[in-house]
Amino acid sequence: MDATHNWRFNTLYHFPGPKSDNVGAKLLSGWWMGNIISVQSGYAFTPLLTTNRSQSGVAVCQNDRPNYAATYDAGKVIVGDPNKWFDTSMFAVQPLGHLGNTSRGILTGPGLFNWDFSIVKDTKLALLGEAGNVEFRAEFFNVLNHANFGLPNSAVTGFGAGRIFRASDGRDIQLALKVNF
DSSP, X not given: OOBSOEEEEEEEEEOOOOOOOSXXXXXXXXXXXXXXXXXXXXXXXXXXXXXXXXXXXXXXXXXXXXXXXXXXXXXXXXXXXXXXXXXXXXXXXXXXXXXXXXXXXXXXXXXEEEEEEEEEEEEXXXXXXXXXXXXXXXXXXXXXXXXXXXXXXXXXXXXXXXOOOOBOOOOEEEEEEEEEO
């Protein structure tokens, strides 16, 4: 599959802190954050019929492409509603024994937008030895709780035509404490 636009932006930033050895300096130093932002356009897909109307016999359960209907409008075919991602009425069932005239990959599925964020605190502790370190980490996945949907059902007719049946999980938070000796 090909996503026309695929952008990933990653950052790590270590916050500056005081260079002292007192308790206040230990609390203020060792902080850093990470971000991963993902933006991607949707994948191309082809509208299909759930039957072998062409009677081509190429495969037992081959799905044929439909015809363009007279109402087809490339600018309006994608509705964008997860319950009906594309307007199925813009396609027509071709005559029995004929191949449909729609092109492959003419429709585009939903894109992706995701932001993952982490905040980390590293603290060196001499009582744990020379390499002694305590790390606190908080990670937040899909910070904006944006719904990211999969490809829709490409069927033009039948149950669930044009509908998206799955989406990625929502927001998630993980906390961790790691001690190195």
